Amino acid sequence: MAQTQSQTPSRLRAALGRALTPSLVIGAGLVLAIVLFGLIAPFFVADPNAVDNAGMHGPSAQNLLGTTQTGQDVLAQLAWATRGSLLVGVIVAFLALFLSAFFGILGGYLGGWLDEVFSLFTNVVLILPGLPLMIVIGSYVQQRGLLLIAIILAITSWAASARVLRSQTLSIRNRDYVQAAKIAGEKPHRIIAVEILPNLLPVMSSGFVFALITAILGEAGLSFIGLGVNGTQTWGSMLFYAQNGQALTLGAWWWFVPPGLMIAVLGGGLSLINFSIDGIINPRLRNAPKQLKRVKQAGKQAEQEQAERAEGDTGPDERDETSGHDPDQEEVAV
Amino acid sequence: MSTLVVKELTKTYLLRDGLRFSRLEAVKAVDFELSPGRTVALVGQSGSGKSTIAKLIAQLETPTSGSITLNGKPVGRRGRSLAAYRDEVQMVFQDPFASLNPFHSIGHHLERPLRLHGKATKADAREKALALLERVNLTPAEAFIDRKPHELSGGQRQRVAIARALAPEPSVLVADEPVSMLDVSIRLGVLNLLARLQREENLALLYITHDLATARHFSDEILVMYRGDVVERGPSDDVILSPQAEFTKQLLVAAPEPAANPRFLAEAQRRGVPMPDHLAALEEPQ
Numbered sequence: 001m002a003q004t005q006s007q008t009p010s011r012l013r014a015a016l017g018r019a020l021t022p023s024l025v026i027g028a029g030l031v032l033a034i035v036l037f038g039l040i041a042p043f044f045v046a047d048p049n050a051v052d053n054a055g056m057h058g059p060s061a062q063n064l065l066g067t068t069q070t071g072q073d074v075l076a077q078l079a080w081a082t083r084g085s086l087l088v089g090v091i092v093a094f095l096a097l098f099l100s101a102f103f104g105i106l107g108g109y110l111g112g113w114l115d116e117v118f119s120l121f122t123n124v125v126l127i128l129p130g131l132p133l134m135i136v137i138g139s140y141v142q143q144r145g146l147l148l149i150a151i152i153l154a155i156t157s158w159a160a161s162a163r164v165l166r167s168q169t170l171s172i173r174n175r176d177y178v179q180a181a182k183i184a185g186e187k188p189h190r191i192i193a194v195e196i197l198p199n200l201l202p203v204m205s206s207g208f209v210f211a212l213i214t215a216i217l218g219e220a221g222l223s224f225i226g227l228g229v230n231g232t233q234t235w236g237s238m239l240f241y242a243q244n245g246q247a248l249t250l251g252a253w254w255w256f257v258p259p260g261l262m263i264a265v266l267g268g269g270l271s272l273i274n275f276s277i278d279g280i281i282n283p284r285l286r287n288a289p290k291q292l293k294r295v296k297q298a299g300k301q302a303e304q305e306q307a308e309r310a311e312g313d314t315g316p317d318e319r320d321e322t323s324g325h326d327p328d329q330e331e332v333a334v
Numbered sequence: 335m336s337t338l339v340v341k342e343l344t345k346t347y348l349l350r351d352g353l354r355f356s357r358l359e360a361v362k363a364v365d366f367e368l369s370p371g372r373t374v375a376l377v378g379q380s381g382s383g384k385s386t387i388a389k390l391i392a393q394l395e396t397p398t399s400g401s402i403t404l405n406g407k408p409v410g411r412r413g414r415s416l417a418a419y420r421d422e423v424q425m426v427f428q429d430p431f432a433s434l435n436p437f438h439s440i441g442h443h444l445e446r447p448l449r450l451h452g453k454a455t456k457a458d459a460r461e462k463a464l465a466l467l468e469r470v471n472l473t474p475a476e477a478f479i480d481r482k483p484h485e486l487s488g489g490q491r492q493r494v495a496i497a498r499a500l501a502p503e504p505s506v507l508v509a510d511e512p513v514s515m516l517d518v519s520i521r522l523g524v525l526n527l528l529a530r531l532q533r534e535e536n537l538a539l540l541y542i543t544h545d546l547a548t549a550r551h552f553s554d555e556i557l558v559m560y561r562g563d564v565v566e567r568g569p570s571d572d573v574i575l576s577p578q579a580e581f582t583k584q585l586l587v588a589a590p591e592p593a594a595n596p597r598f599l600a601e602a603q604r605r606g607v608p609m610p611d612h613l614a615a616l617e618e619p620q
Contacts, residue, residue, distance in 0.1 A: 176433035183392050184447040184498065185420045198437040 027272025038082035045076035066254035069245040078258050084234040092215030095154035097208050100162035108169030126159035138227035146229045153215050161207035172196050206277040213270050235259040336505045338368040342400035360386040362562040368538035375549035376542045378559035384542045388510040392425040424499040428511040430491035434483035441479040443498050451502035466497040489520035506538045550574045558582045
């Protein structure tokens with residue numbers, strides 16, 4: 001007992017160590033910083049909507065990121081916008097994950113006509129043009145709440161990962177260990193939840209991260225054209241007001257750069273996380289850059305050695321040639 | 335103890351190639367009987383329908399026609415009667431690298447069937463799983479139970495797979511090429527384990543293989559299959575020593591005999607090793 005107990009944590013640490021790649025550490029660090037900023041900063045900043053007669057001015061001791069045209073503090077707006085954008089992103093990612101798991105895994109495992117119907121539905125949703133649909137629904141509804149926008153974003157973004165999950169499920173359900181679980185007498189719901197789902201976790205988490213990125217970008221796009229959530233600050237709505245306030249022509253970089261940078265950094269961080277998840281799913285991808293480098297180095301080394309040999313000793317080469325002639329002559333003689 | 339009887343078992347797959355359909359008769363009207371304490375070997379090349387028979391018996395596939403009866407009762411297709419059937423009939427898969435879930439510990443693979451078949455409660459499942467590991471010679475069991483499948487060798491995994499099949503305390507065991515994916519050096523160990531467990535439990539064993547030599551060694555009766563048909567059957571020694579069907583003869587000739595290598599013969603002669611008669615006869619034409 002004591003032996004196994006002491007072994008388990010070290011094995012866990014070893015597995016963690018293998019999963020920790022530089023890209024994961026950097027990506028997780030960036031995302032964590034932004035999430036903490038969105039969680040904590042709103043408690044410490046001033047009212048983001050408070051108008052000030054001072055008007056627009058650049059960063060100063062009082063307003064660290066300057067103010068907008070109506071004198072609102074940009075830092076305060078950024079703090080609340082971060083919280084709003086992340087909230088939309090997380091809600092959408094969970095909804096999309098649920099939808100894709102439901103249609104992908106259930107259809108893939110149960111097969112038959114249910115799979116046909118689910119696949120057809122998934123394919124139809126997949127070819128729906130996302131942004132135009134969002135615009136149509138967004139402009140049709142008058143009072144756009146956060147949940148409504150989240151649902152619109154979710155129903156336009158789950159289909160791709162549902163297809164991935166379906167094909168993965170199709171491959172896993174025919175593996176011997178699933179057949180063995182059937183023979184052991186496991187019920188279908190337990191086979192899906194206990195035998196299949198854990199093996200889909202890497203694919204699902206990569207889908208989750210991908211949905212998070214698309215949701216935040218999609219929401220920013222909607223808000224930027226003025227069809228975003230009413231009454232909630234997001235990065236997109238900040239950009240929308242900056243555009244309306246002619247921040248670009250006025251050179252007020254402190255107004256539009258922070259939200260834009262936040263979107264870019266979060267997208268980059270999440271992508272880095274996704275790359276390392278890919279590395280966990282397919283270890284060959286993780287080693288690919290390293291191996292490419294090794295192949296190149298080996299090639300260079302071989303070239304170098306060849307060059308050295310060619311330069312260094314011309315003598316032995318000649319001798320080789322002469323010795324090469326002898327057997328020929330012998331053959332002729334024979 | 336129970337007897338499993340297979341009668342006129344047929345499985346036909348409908349294949350589709352574009353708009354054209356064709357039939358593949360994987361198993362054609364096969365009969366045999368598995369009785370306690372006896373081993374029946376099913377021998378044949380790849381694609382001869384051996385594994386399809388295993389899947390049909392394990393209820394992973396439904397037969398097109400024919401019947402499988404356990405103690406005279408037809409097998410259950412679903413619900414409680416299927417569960418009762420699974421209590422009695424278990425299977426060991428060919429590939430130990432595919433038959434254990436990479437996400438779960440060895441303990442999970444043994445505790446689940448123990449609990450599903452009412453052989454253990456939540457409290458004593460671990461204890462019973464440890465006992466199972468010891469029965470398949472994975473000792474010390476404590477060192478194995480918490481490991482993941484990828485930390486075990488092929489032979490160790492196949493032992494776990496055998497332990498899992500034994501967990502419900504079945505009376506019929508189907509072993510689908512249990513050693514074909516293992517290193518030659520550990521095959522005999524796994525086969526001897528199966529033979530010992532069969533003796534101890536008085537199991538009815540269906541041993542599926544493409545290797546006539548082990549089939550002769552471990553089984554009482556051999557069925558030779560060729561493209562879905564049983565082309566020859568009988569007591570092991572009869573089939574091996576006086577094969578009747580053309581295909582069985584081909585199978586026997588196809589097995590490599592290292593001693594028949596001319597280089598070996600020359601070396602044996604040089605060292606003055608006495609030559610077995612049938613090899614001496616081989617040597618003569620040279």
